[in-house]
Amino acid sequence: MTVIPQQVSPVLEVEGLCIAYGDGTAERRAVHDVSFSINPGEVVALVGESGSGKTTTAQSIIGLLAANGRVERGSIKLNGTDIARWTDRQLETVRGARISLVPQDPGNSLNPVKTIGAQVGEIFRIHGALRPDGIDDRVISLLARVGLSEPALRARQYPHELSGGMRQRVLIAIAIALKPQLIIADEPTSALDVTVQKRILDLIDELRAEYGTAVLLVTHDLSVAADRADRIVVLKDGRIQEQGAASVVLAAPRSPYTRQLLAAAPSFASAVSRPGASWAASGVHDDIVVVDGLVREFAGEGKSRFRAVDDLSFRVRRGSTHAIVGESGSGKTTTIRSIVGFDKPTAGRIEIDGTDLSRLVGEDLRQFRRKIQFVYQNPYGSLDPRQSILQIVAEPLLNFSRLKRSDREEKARAILSRVGLPEDAVARRPHALSGGQRQRVAIARALVLDPQVLVLDEAVSALDVSVQARILALLQELQSDLGLTYLFVSHDLAVVRQISDTVSVLRDGRLVDGGVVSDVFEHPSGDYTRELINAIPGQGPRAAA
Amino acid sequence: MTTFDTLHDDIAADAIRRTQGRRSRVASTLRRVPPGLALSWFILATVFLWAVAPSLFTGYNPLEGVGGAQLKRPSAEHLLGTDALGRDLYARIVHGAVHSLTGAFVAVGLGLIVGTGLGVVAGSVRRRFDDAIMRLVDVFLSIPPLLLSLSIIILLGFGTVNAAIAVGVTSVAGFARLARAEVVRVRRSDYVEAAFGSGGTFASVLWRHILPNSLTSVLAFASLQFGSAVLQISTLGFLGYGAPPPTPEWGLLIAEGRNYISTAWWLTTAPGVVVVLVVLAANRVSQSFGKTAA
């Protein structure tokens, strides 16, 4: 840890910042008395879960609070000048030139009807920073600098012609164009695949070192902060819980909340050995899910066929957890949709508990569904907004059994309390519940039919890390009590390592690695698996140092 | 006082307390209603009462004039003045409400039932039927609504109900399109797939999930169509294809008032203002439906 000399004045000083949002009648304070500072060339991470006020704080610094947001008290000093109450006109001279922004969602952050070159060049035109005839060359050299191949071609392309990672590089090019003193990176990689995420964060690091720009990194992911930040500010419910040098906060957290976050974060390094791993050697073969030579083709451009899943085979033992890992486009979702019978494979065999799925149609398929149930990634979309929680959980029973209404409701209530949903939530509708509670409801609905296999499609990815930890604990508990088999789809290798026994690593629809988790992760046979593992945040240079 | 009485009093007090509670809840809900919306409901309610019980609002006969009271300006005696035959204009407007409202109800009902039916079927069944229905909808959309109405009126003849049917037919395609789009949207949602996944049959999923979730915006559209139907029916009435004179249909009132445009401004102004207010109110109410649906 380098000691910063006193005479270096900070780029940014936030002091006693209070921000409130109004809804017409009342104001609700979202940020309470937040103070921190950033020195030149430093990376400070604002870490917190949803609703912690981290994004609000970041937006207020660049003067982009939502229209109903207002800085109530406190100051935001840029090089000693308080800009907290500046008008838009004053702030326009600062935005882009002295403070710039790398946004969260590269997919929608570029204007779809303007070329990349025009959007990068725009920042020079707005600030009159270059003579018009010099802009094009400067744009191309910037695009080359952020690592885009064929920059001259990219400049003529439109955003939809670029991948998510490339678009984020373009947005970074815009952010560094005028060599600002501070870059605000608001969850810059949360929408990207893990390997792309690493490359983008590396790029930001590199440019920071090159230009001496300070970075305010807003993130929900403590391990990203651990890898990349000099100092960490932990926020909860709009209040600072603790701040300090990254190594100190991580090694010796003072606030209970930071300790809780650290405990909840599935860390790759501290994987627990699963009790189920013992039977791996026992030699008993009881495979409940058998996938053999699975192929799924979709019609592509013209007459070509696109293979989403290509000759995939794996087996899952009864009572174990099998993870399917891959980045977007790897075919993992297609695979599990075939396994639960939502999608017909082009070729191959899927057997669930001895039943060959390919022959099932109509009523047989419907009866088969009692064996295998599905939990969706997004708990906001998978529950009917017009039904009550009790109706949602009791509905599968209505589909299959001749139980009386009161018996159905009793069983639904029992399973809801089993998944830890408070009694008073039973009569509510989904929108009145938090994300974690909704996912509990989805799990309850899946379990109410006493299935043997539960397929979880990124079931915890949309949740905050502490909620995620509680849901994972619940799943483990249910597995050991009920003897369930899990098929767990995830992009998060740390979570996979924590809860699964066996794993299949998919890339472009093919199986590139597979087997017992500890074998695959400790001795990866493929380059791709190795790259995936290296990309996991939380093992980076800064945390290790 | 007997025990029974005290008991009775307790129950009564309890009931009073309960109604008070309910009343204050109603009051607080009312206070949250924006004034424009409240006014819109008030206008629609008034016009509805005009249609149901016109005699509560006016003592004048809408069809027979008062001798010597021709073309009188609005006054305390004749709120909105009188026409060339000495008939009270206010009375004619009040009595005309029933024509416009039933017309609009018939038109919207027709569009709602036939259009939504077609749309739901198209959105639920296999590709080929879906394509066939939607091609038909495209054809109906390709004919400008007024021309379609006029063609139907030529076929059916003039009259209030025929004009209403003519207007209703033009909205069938719109309803069908919206209903299909909503059904398709809801069908794609995770919760519908989840319902199939937990063993729901096609009929049960359609009934429990798809219909309730897709019909909210269809209903909001229906209330929007109500205002549009009032407008179109008055247009047909104005052109002379609706109810024959001396029926006090609003469009017809304006058409008749046209002959006195230079001398009796109230004859055209007042019925038109009423039409505008009703359409505005219906649109405002429909907008509020749309918001709760979203």
Add this chain to the structure above:
Amino acid sequence: MSAYLLNRVGQALFVLWAAFTISFVLLQAMPGDAILIKFQNPDLGLTAQQVAEIRASYAADSPILVQYVQTIGKFLTGDFGYSVQAGVPVNSLLAAHLPATLKLATLGFLLASVLAILIAFLSSLTPFTWLRGVLQSVPSLFISIPTFWLGIMLIQIFSFRLKLVPVINPGPWQELILPVFALAVPISAPLAQVLVRNIDDVLTRPFVGVARAKGANRHWILWRHVAKNALLPTLTIAGVLFGELIAGAVVTETVFGLNGIGGLTERAVGSQDAAVLQAIVVLSALAFVIINLVVDLLYPVLDPRLRTKVGVAA
């Protein structure tokens, strides 16, 4: 692209044929007909025998299917039949009435576009919340006004009260001022509503936030980022607007006594002159189909997202 074009043209032809068939069923197969209305008039003193002969000359009594095939054949060669009421070919009626309507509709549409764009962009640019509220409520008011009543009110106020526009013997352009305005109001309303909604919608998109973070001001963002994104989707309601334009033309021409297609339509309905009305219906459907075809083909040219469908891999 050529397969797409063929498919699209095929669809358009199908819609046209179906529109013709529907209008034929509605209009020509009807029980009451124009010939009887005109010639059974006792004043003419025609015998039943003579009426029957006239009917035969119009081929009114041949089987419906034969009539259908004959009519479709004639339509394909551009012959829209004979107006019973006026006693002249429908073609010459259309030719006589079309120019007035074209002039009215073009001017009305232009004024409507100007009004809509003014309302939408001013309401987005104004720094005053109250003005924004007023401007944004204008379209919902406009959409609630019956066109015929608006026309009458305009005559009442501008011709009779203020005496600004003469009603008797106006000049060729003077007589268009009020009708164009009356027509523009109902057309501008849906256009303005769509524009206002699109602008609001585009303003919430993340790329606008990025543009603000670049230091762009309100005007810069509105003209360089929002305008094109908000204007593009209005193309999709072009067909609907055309329908409104026809309805508006019928009503305005009736109110202002202009001698165009709208007035012709009104008289054709009054005298149940089916041939005239069917020609107008089919021509409108043709115009609608062409408008939508042009929009579909123009859209990919204007929106880069539809130009290239294949993305470049990372």
